[in-house]
Amino acid sequence: MKIAVLAVDGVFDTGLAAVQDTFHTANELAASLPQPVPRFEVSVVGMRRQVRTALGLRVPVLPPDPRSTPDWVVVPAPGAKMPEPLLAALARPELRDAAAQLCDWHGGGARVAAACIGGFLLAESGLLEGHEATTTWWLGPLFRQRYPGVHLDESRMLVASGDFVTAGAAIGHLDLALSLVRQVSPELAAVVARYLLIDARPSQAAFMIPDHLAHADPMVQRFERWARGRLDQGFSLDAAADALATSKRTLQRRLEAVLGKSPLSYFQDLRVERAVHLLRTSSAGIEAIAAEVGYADGVTLRALLRKRLGRGVRELRLKG
Incomplete structure (x- = not known):
């Protein structure tokens, strides 16, 4: 060849x-x-x-x-x-x-x-x-x-x-x-x-730093700051648009244009980032970490980590 x-x-x-x-x-x-x-x-x-x-x-x-x-x-x-x-x-x-x-x-x-x-x-x-x-x-x-x-x-x-x-x-x-x-x-x-x-x-995905991506656009950066303050709560596109004084359509379109993903998907990225940080820097159990990032149970968080990062909880803790 x-x-x-x-x-x-x-x-x-x-x-x-x-x-x-x-x-x-x-x-x-x-x-x-x-x-x-x-x-x-x-x-x-x-x-x-x-x-x-x-x-x-x-x-x-x-x-x-x-x-x-x-x-x-x-x-x-x-x-x-x-x-x-x-x-x-x-x-x-x-x-x-x-x-x-x-x-x-x-x-x-x-x-x-x-x-x-x-x-x-x-x-x-x-x-x-x-x-x-x-x-x-x-x-x-x-x-x-x-x-x-x-x-x-x-x-x-x-x-x-x-x-x-x-x-x-x-x-x-x-x-x-x-x-x-x-x-x-x-x-x-x-x-x-x-x-x-x-x-x-x-x-x-495991290496991405979401706030570095957010800095590419002022609206995305404002959304990122708003989202980080409520990772333990449910996501609402209406609430996000109201907080940023924009329309849902504009917010959706802006994140898609800059990041190639929806506001909900980026919100989940931030949850994953926070969960990985807690896994690597604390001894908290998976159920406690799930609650801190807004998931009802550890099973849901485990599945999300495996889907997004291709790694399980044990692998992530070892990497830390």
């Missing part, structure tokens, strides 16, 4: 290394399997002869080969982690050229995988329009605003849609590369995961 890793100036060091290390490890371990497995032919490609990583390391890159189309193009994250630097980076000629190159590769039959903030570069190309995707969780509001035609679910760690695969934040680069190894050989992917200590991370 031919893989082109598209590196731009300021690329996230860990992301670039994680992708290459995963494929290199897969090639090393393939010989240990009883059945032969095709090798991964990996090249680092860029729009310049050399790129400098976010931490200042110089990386030699190859120019795109017009005579050959890779099977997969992997886009590691640019190093910009906050909205303003990221938007400035996306406006650079090098990244616009990289987005155009992605279109050329895809037109020639290549599939494209992007991790973390690399999903922004893929979305800039227009190729994700109409597709499902994920990205780094704290930039979900910006992604949703900039690319309204992409069906974003930033709670997921890995999303496959058509010819594209996108992965969540930071260490999602490992999940992304491992998913491509799995396409060649599920057995090899399992071995690589054990060697690199990659555990299952089906969701980013």
